Amino acid sequence: MERDMLRKLELLNQLRLTEEQKDDILAFFADREKEMETLEKFDTSATERMVHVMPITTVVREDVVSQPFAREDLQRGAPETDEGYWCVPRVVE
Amino acid sequence: MKLFATKIDTTSERTMVVDDMILTKDTPTTAGSKMLDGYVSLFEAEALTRLKNAGYALCGKANVGEFAIDLLGETSQNGKIVSGGKLINASAEIVSSGEATIAITLDVNGSVRRAAAQSGLVSIKPTYGTVSRYGTIPVACSGETVSVMAKSADTCREVLGAIAGHDDKDGTSLSEELCARVKQNESAPRKVALLKSMTVGVDGEVAEKLNAFIALLTDNGVEVCEIDDEVIATSRIAWNILMSAELCNNVSRYDGVKYGYRAQNFSNIDELYTNSRTEAFGELLKTAIIFGSETLSTENYMKVYDKALRMRRVIVEAFAKIFESFDAVLLPACSTLAYTEETVSANKYLAFEENLYTAPASVSGLPAVVAGGVQLIGKAFSDSALLELAKLLEKEGK
Amino acid sequence: MKYETVIGLEVHVELATKSKIFCSCSAHSYGADPNAHVCPACCGMPGMLPVVNKRVVDYGMKAGLMLNCHINRTTTFDKKSYYYPDLPAAYQTTQWFAPVAVNGLVEIETSKGKKGVRIKQIHMEEDAGKLVHDIREDTTHVDFNRTSVPLIEIVSQPDLSSAEEVEAYLERLKTLLRFAKVAECEMAHGTMRCDVNLSVRPEGSDKLGVRAEMKNMNSIEAIKRAIEYETARHIDAIENGTEVLRQETRRWDDIKGKSYAMRTKETAGDYRYFPDPNVMPVVIDDEWFDSIKASLPELPEVKRARYTDEYGLSDYDAEQLTKSIALCECFEKAYEVCGNAKDVANWIISEAMSILNVRKMTYDMLDVDGKALGELINLVSGGKVSRVNGKKILSAMFDDPHIDPAKYAESNGYVVSNDTGLIEKVVAQVIAGDPKAVSDFKGGKEKALMSLFGRCMKELKGNCDPQVLRTILIDAINAL
Numbered sequence: 001m002e003r004d005m006l007r008k009l010e011l012l013n014q015l016r017l018t019e020e021q022k023d024d025i026l027a028f029f030a031d032r033e034k035e036m037e038t039l040e041k042f043d044t045s046a047t048e049r050m051v052h053v054m055p056i057t058t059v060v061r062e063d064v065v066s067q068p069f070a071r072e073d074l075q076r077g078a079p080e081t082d083e084g085y086w087c088v089p090r091v092v093e
Numbered sequence: 094m095k096l097f098a099t100k101i102d103t104t105s106e107r108t109m110v111v112d113d114m115i116l117t118k119d120t121p122t123t124a125g126s127k128m129l130d131g132y133v134s135l136f137e138a139e140a141l142t143r144l145k146n147a148g149y150a151l152c153g154k155a156n157v158g159e160f161a162i163d164l165l166g167e168t169s170q171n172g173k174i175v176s177g178g179k180l181i182n183a184s185a186e187i188v189s190s191g192e193a194t195i196a197i198t199l200d201v202n203g204s205v206r207r208a209a210a211q212s213g214l215v216s217i218k219p220t221y222g223t224v225s226r227y228g229t230i231p232v233a234c235s236g237e238t239v240s241v242m243a244k245s246a247d248t249c250r251e252v253l254g255a256i257a258g259h260d261d262k263d264g265t266s267l268s269e270e271l272c273a274r275v276k277q278n279e280s281a282p283r284k285v286a287l288l289k290s291m292t293v294g295v296d297g298e299v300a301e302k303l304n305a306f307i308a309l310l311t312d313n314g315v316e317v318c319e320i321d322d323e324v325i326a327t328s329r330i331a332w333n334i335l336m337s338a339e340l341c342n343n344v345s346r347y348d349g350v351k352y353g354y355r356a357q358n359f360s361n362i363d364e365l366y367t368n369s370r371t372e373a374f375g376e377l378l379k380t381a382i383i384f385g386s387e388t389l390s391t392e393n394y395m396k397v398y399d400k401a402l403r404m405r406r407v408i409v410e411a412f413a414k415i416f417e418s419f420d421a422v423l424l425p426a427c428s429t430l431a432y433t434e435e436t437v438s439a440n441k442y443l444a445f446e447e448n449l450y451t452a453p454a455s456v457s458g459l460p461a462v463v464a465g466g467v468q469l470i471g472k473a474f475s476d477s478a479l480l481e482l483a484k485l486l487e488k489e490g491k
Numbered sequence: 492m493k494y495e496t497v498i499g500l501e502v503h504v505e506l507a508t509k510s511k512i513f514c515s516c517s518a519h520s521y522g523a524d525p526n527a528h529v530c531p532a533c534c535g536m537p538g539m540l541p542v543v544n545k546r547v548v549d550y551g552m553k554a555g556l557m558l559n560c561h562i563n564r565t566t567t568f569d570k571k572s573y574y575y576p577d578l579p580a581a582y583q584t585t586q587w588f589a590p591v592a593v594n595g596l597v598e599i600e601t602s603k604g605k606k607g608v609r610i611k612q613i614h615m616e617e618d619a620g621k622l623v624h625d626i627r628e629d630t631t632h633v634d635f636n637r638t639s640v641p642l643i644e645i646v647s648q649p650d651l652s653s654a655e656e657v658e659a660y661l662e663r664l665k666t667l668l669r670f671a672k673v674a675e676c677e678m679a680h681g682t683m684r685c686d687v688n689l690s691v692r693p694e695g696s697d698k699l700g701v702r703a704e705m706k707n708m709n710s711i712e713a714i715k716r717a718i719e720y721e722t723a724r725h726i727d728a729i730e731n732g733t734e735v736l737r738q739e740t741r742r743w744d745d746i747k748g749k750s751y752a753m754r755t756k757e758t759a760g761d762y763r764y765f766p767d768p769n770v771m772p773v774v775i776d777d778e779w780f781d782s783i784k785a786s787l788p789e790l791p792e793v794k795r796a797r798y799t800d801e802y803g804l805s806d807y808d809a810e811q812l813t814k815s816i817a818l819c820e821c822f823e824k825a826y827e828v829c830g831n832a833k834d835v836a837n838w839i840i841s842e843a844m845s846i847l848n849v850r851k852m853t854y855d856m857l858d859v860d861g862k863a864l865g866e867l868i869n870l871v872s873g874g875k876v877s878r879v880n881g882k883k884i885l886s887a888m889f890d891d892p893h894i895d896p897a898k899y900a901e902s903n904g905y906v907v908s909n910d911t912g913l914i915e916k917v918v919a920q921v922i923a924g925d926p927k928a929v930s931d932f933k934g935g936k937e938k939a940l941m942s943l944f945g946r947c948m949k950e951l952k953g954n955c956d957p958q959v960l961r962t963i964l965i966d967a968i969n970a971l
Binding site: 261366 | 531535537541581582631633764771
């Protein structure tokens with residue numbers, strides 16, 4: 001069951017774990033599970049979630065175009081490019 | 094022993110080292126990861142630009158643990174730095190040795206504060222939103238902060254003055270008016286609360302540092318009271334969830350397609366992604382990715398992630414309650430003043446436990462100053478006031 | 492047994508902003524060089540932070556109000572994670588928890604009459620890049636120009652029940668969004684894309700059938716064919732057990748006229764949404780909300796009624812003029828200047844719209860300043876410019892929208908001359924050169940006069956009041 005869950009998490013995050021890493025991670029998960037019990041002692045049903053620590057609102061930007069970066073520079077460190085495109089193995093639709 | 098990821102010659106008297114989470118033009122920024130080996134940014138961090146304008150010359154990039162989530166930098170792809178069996182943090186060592194006047198770092202999971210405490214340096218993690226994060230490698234954006242490390246509180250304060258301020262390029266940047274508050278001359282706090290719940294588990298040396306600091310405060314007419322609080326100590330649990338989830342999302346961009354490391358062998362797109370990430374990422378990072386992903390899964394979102402977001406408010410409110418009666422909170426920055434190689438190899442995830450002391454300021458966005466081997470947390474924008482307390486140490490010559 | 496089809500649509504519309512949603516790159520990706528409109532942010536490099544483009548929120552709100560939605564005055568952005576080469580950061584910033592607009596209603600009209608389609612929500616999000624598969628056989632080429640171009644996704648309730656209704660709904664969306672000038676809505680350009688969710692159930696049942704989702708349909712005709720095909724496939728499965736229906740994503744092959752189940756990954760659908768820590772809540776205050784509300788256009792049907800009632804136009808003219816907001820605005824501005832609605836309608840319908848047709852432009856692409864058109868009409872009706880030359884000036888105004896008709900007429904010699912001396916001179920020359928035509932006319936052949944008149948007009952470059960020329964010409968012939 002837990003190994004199944006890990007397999008899904010590997011797929012979801014494009015990672016491959018060794019058996020030893022899986023053991024470590026499962027132990028890590030078990031510790032975190034215990035910690036959740038500490039959090040559950042706090043009744044937060046009436047507490048609003050806090051995503052941002054500062055209660056400010058978005059400052060929007062005006063719709064103005066500026067293009068200071070050149071494609072050649074952006075692609076300088078690219079593993080593979082062709083005719084101005086980044087390249088990946090063929091993605092079958 | 095490799096302190097610098099890149100070293101830059103300079104003859105300037107005022108020099109800065111920035112850690113490898115801070116983007117620089119022309120020199121690589123790697124976040125301590127094989128994934129970004131040789132990666133050169135096309136733009137530099139706003140904080141760096143501001144410090145250059147203030148007359149600081151860049152003398153190099155300090156090594157950092159992979160995406161800055163470890164104890165002191167030991168997970169860097171360049172290897173850990175050990176001196177006399179003790180782990181060393183590159184930024185702190187560079188400042189201690191005088192090779193740089195100041196270090197600018199990204200405080201993601203407290204490694205900078207632990208390093209400052211263990212090296213006897215002063216550091217300030219400013220109020221969230223007062224220093225632009227533009228040009229920093231994103232990991233846990235809701236709480237990470239560009240921080241300053243130096244030998245003196247005055248230097249920290251001067252540097253904070255140069256880097257704090259509104260930046261249009263950072264949507265979480267506070268208004269110029271609010272940012273200015275961290276620079277204002279404030280009188281030192283008069284009442285400090287020692288968080289007793291946070292002193293459990295510290296070793297003798299840290300306990301001594303705490304006692305020494307309390308004595309210093311008392312000698313200088315600052316009232317110190319012990320208080321009990323069960324909420325602040327849960328910061329670590331909430332922060333580990335929030336940090337890992339945000340990290341998982343932020344490092345998903347490193348996939349071997351656009352830049353950075355690409356695996357040699359693959360036969361389709363998923364293998365390209367998986368092989369590149371598996372080969373380039375270290376173990377601690379992988380654990381954080383997997384854990385973070387799980388906290389956001391459909392089954393766990395409400396139970397784990399949403400709970401952590403609500404706990405963040407509970408923690409912020411607990412701090413607010415304390416600050417009704419006190420000007421600052423005193424607590425350790427780490428459980429010990431030296432991590433040995435043995436302690437670290439015995440517990441791979443020590444960084445997710447030692448952040449017991451650093452998570453409260455990370456999760457709440459409150460300013461934190463480390464000085465004399467201990468940590469002070471204050472109200473939002475009380476940065477300068479906290480540094481005033483740190484100055485007491487210097488006056489006493491301790 | 493009788494069956495009914497239950498259809499809900501998810502329509503993605505690219506917003507017509509100048510720059511992208513979170514960075515300042517140009518949002519006009521259609522037809523650009525690959526990766527010409529990209530920056531570190533939109534090719535997934537670390538360190539840039541999203542800053543919200545105000546116009547995206549303006550347009551999101553406008554779209555919401557056009558579709559009778561409730562506007563969430565505090566609207567937030569969330570991250571949606573998945574790996575695909577067209578998504579450079581491996582997450583899309585979208586709105587999951589508090590979209591800009593909710594609970595709307597769009598009225599459509601079909602052969603069965605009028606019907607309301609409920610809108611569940613409209614959310615703002617960034618588009619993905621484009622993948623090109625036909626450059627090299629073993630490689631997919633990735634273009635991030637479209638990455639972070641702002642989109643709205645309009646999610647309807649499953650209130651549609653036929654291909655005809657879907658077509659009417661999509662056409663209505665196009666009209667409303669184009670009139671509000673928030674989007675081009677051109678399926679052929681990919682600025683409007685549509686996912687169709689369809690299920691079939693026995694008529695009158697209140698239980699939904701098994702749902703099939705067809706993604707990225709790119710023409711209304713294809714959508715109609717796909718709906719008919721899927722409906723038949725579902726009924727066949729229910730009645731004859733030809734297959735077991737599964738909730739799945741299907742791809743429509745318009746050439747073969749069939750849909751296919753798409754291979755799905757085990758991890759599909761696990762998007763791990765969470766609030767974006769880098770984008771603060773967008774709070775729409777009263778001033779902002781009111782300014783958007785005030786900027787909403789009159790609906791086309793309201794304009795149509797007003798054009799016939801107020802301006803006395805025919806139903807046909809009103810119908811033609813309300814085919815696009817650009818035509819309406821040109822008409823209204825020109826009318827303000829010249830005060831003759833019928834005249835303006837004629838100029839727009841018989842002249843401007845035919846120029847658009849000839850140039851293969853849509854009615855939304857009319858870029859002629861209505862005020863200038865009004866001035867041109869005044870020049871022609873006041874006899875200062877001939878109608879023939881007026882048309883030439885209008886054509887020039889299509890090439891350069893800044894042309895001042897009076898100045899242009901002046902500098903190009905299109906001004907009608909009142910110099911009767913010049914006209915008499917030209918008439919004398921023309922009739923002297925063609926005695927046969929003169930005698931033909933005198934002999935009763937009206938046509939001969941037309942030929943002489945045409946030649947005189949040509950000599951005068953059209954700059955002559957036809958009535959004046961005619962009088963002088965006849966007088967001159969009679970005086971012979």
